[in-house]
Amino acid sequence: MDAGMIWEWIIKSIFLILFMTGGFAYVTLLERRVLARMQVRIGPNRVGKFGLLQPIADAVKLIFKEELIPAGADKLMFIVAPVITVIPALIITGVIPWGTSINLFGREIALSIANVNVGVLYIMAVTSISVYGITLAGWSSNNKYAMFGGLRSTAQMISYELALGLSLVGPILLAGSMNVMDIVQAQKTLPFALLQPAGFIVYFMATLAEINRAPFDMPEAEQELTAGYHTEYSSMKFALFFMAEYIKMIAVAMIGSTMFLGGFQGPFVDQLPWLGPVYLFGKVIVWLFVDIWIRATLPRIRYDKLMALGWKVMYPIALLNVFITGILVVLTTKR
Amino acid sequence: MLSNWLYIGIFMVVSLFLPAAAIFIAGLLAPKKPNAIKNATYECGMETVGDSWIQFKAQYYVFALVFLVFDIETVFLFPWAVAYNQMTLFGVLEAIVFILILLGALIYAWRKGALEWH
Numbered sequence: 001m002d003a004g005m006i007w008e009w010i011i012k013s014i015f016l017i018l019f020m021t022g023g024f025a026y027v028t029l030l031e032r033r034v035l036a037r038m039q040v041r042i043g044p045n046r047v048g049k050f051g052l053l054q055p056i057a058d059a060v061k062l063i064f065k066e067e068l069i070p071a072g073a074d075k076l077m078f079i080v081a082p083v084i085t086v087i088p089a090l091i092i093t094g095v096i097p098w099g100t101s102i103n104l105f106g107r108e109i110a111l112s113i114a115n116v117n118v119g120v121l122y123i124m125a126v127t128s129i130s131v132y133g134i135t136l137a138g139w140s141s142n143n144k145y146a147m148f149g150g151l152r153s154t155a156q157m158i159s160y161e162l163a164l165g166l167s168l169v170g171p172i173l174l175a176g177s178m179n180v181m182d183i184v185q186a187q188k189t190l191p192f193a194l195l196q197p198a199g200f201i202v203y204f205m206a207t208l209a210e211i212n213r214a215p216f217d218m219p220e221a222e223q224e225l226t227a228g229y230h231t232e233y234s235s236m237k238f239a240l241f242f243m244a245e246y247i248k249m250i251a252v253a254m255i256g257s258t259m260f261l262g263g264f265q266g267p268f269v270d271q272l273p274w275l276g277p278v279y280l281f282g283k284v285i286v287w288l289f290v291d292i293w294i295r296a297t298l299p300r301i302r303y304d305k306l307m308a309l310g311w312k313v314m315y316p317i318a319l320l321n322v323f324i325t326g327i328l329v330v331l332t333t334k335r
Numbered sequence: 336m337l338s339n340w341l342y343i344g345i346f347m348v349v350s351l352f353l354p355a356a357a358i359f360i361a362g363l364l365a366p367k368k369p370n371a372i373k374n375a376t377y378e379c380g381m382e383t384v385g386d387s388w389i390q391f392k393a394q395y396y397v398f399a400l401v402f403l404v405f406d407i408e409t410v411f412l413f414p415w416a417v418a419y420n421q422m423t424l425f426g427v428l429e430a431i432v433f434i435l436i437l438l439g440a441l442i443y444a445w446r447k448g449a450l451e452w453h
Contacts, residue, residue: 066365071374072386079358082358083351083354086354087350087351094346113343114342121413139388145377147387158406165406165409166409169413172417176416177417236361240357303452307450316441319434319437319438319441322434323435330427
């Protein structure tokens with residue numbers, strides 16, 4: 001523990017944040033291109049080669065837009081809400097290991113921000129915080145659409161959070177640890193998605209609802225709520241909400257890959273530790289592609305059906321999954 | 336162990352700079368020409384009617400209450416899952432009873448109509 005260590009972690013934090021921000025920019029491009037292809041359109045391809053500079057153009061455009069704060073809004077909460085939404089989305093990735101460790105400039109650098117023994121609990125705690133940002137955004141705008149969007153979003157997120165939390169109990173049971181690194185190491189031979197198919201599916205659906213993605217994008221249903229909780233937001237604050245949504249999309253893909261798909265595990269990763277980040281990156285890209293694919297395929301679910309699905313289908317399935325996993329672990333391990 | 340939390344603290348502080356910088360830069364560069372009509376609450380072009388800070392559907396509150404109970408019970412399952420391999424058969428059976436009680440509570444809330452959206 002010395003000053004060099006602190007600097008190492010500051011640099012790693014900045015690197016990870018820049019990576020997530022860049023990832024956000026290019027996931028928007030990926031989404032627009034893939035959706036366009038699936039709807040037999042071309043999509044943005046004018047700015048740079050294959051439209052690769054499109055996100056930068058969008059960012060510059062948003063920076064130069066005028067920022068409006070409605071006269072009736074609660075000003076402080078109105079400004080704080082997008083910040084509260086973005087930060088949990090970013091810091092959730094702090095416990096995800098990208099690999100074991102690599103040797104760089106004569107230093108042994110661990111490929112994760114922190115290796116805490118309650119990693120999964122940390123993930124659950126931080127995901128809960130982002131609900132506040134959205135609720136506050138909806139409330140502080142003093143706009144009826146924003147209010148409805150914020151309330152719906154809150155109710156939806158807390159409903160699916162239960163199933164999300166329970167679906168993570170399965171991997172903890174199998175690995176016998178809440179440490180994310182231990183869970184990855186336990187998947188050396190077999191990813192938990194094969195041992196926990198129900199848990200994996202529940203996790204996948206619950207996270208779609210948690211990040212307000214189609215078919216659960218009720219809070220921001222454009223046709224009936226204009227834009228939901230970010231109706232009144234413009235310019236960079238509007239961009240921050242989108243940033244939060246897409247960064248969270250990447251983050252839950254990272255967590256899901258780590259908990260269920262073996263994380264950075266893959267062939268030859270023991271000999272060549274730098275392959276770890278490559279494997280994790282590949283899994284995350286596939287996950288994001290499936291998210292976008294689902295958006296192109298499925299229509300939006302009606303709100304009462306959505307709540308019923310969360311409480312009456314997902315939660316009982318997740319509970320039964322924990323129950324059955326517990327019994328099977330007892331039967332298969334010798335004690 | 337404690338230093339790991341320090342690293343997460345560093346990460347949180349660094350991540351605070353991203354939204355702060357974004358809002359600050361936009362505040363410097365963006366034009367500011369507010370007027371009363373621009374700052375009016377958006378209601379699809381109609382004139383704004385009344386306030387939005389009113390009483391809202393109580394159903395949301397019922398869901399929040401049910402959520403609170405089940406979320407705390409879910410968190411109880413986390414340490415149980417960690418200590419699973421060191422537990423005696425009695426501990427395992429107790430947790431299974433706990434899960435069954437949870438299921439029973441869910442069925443109770445269901446039968447009482449707390450999970451219906453009116």
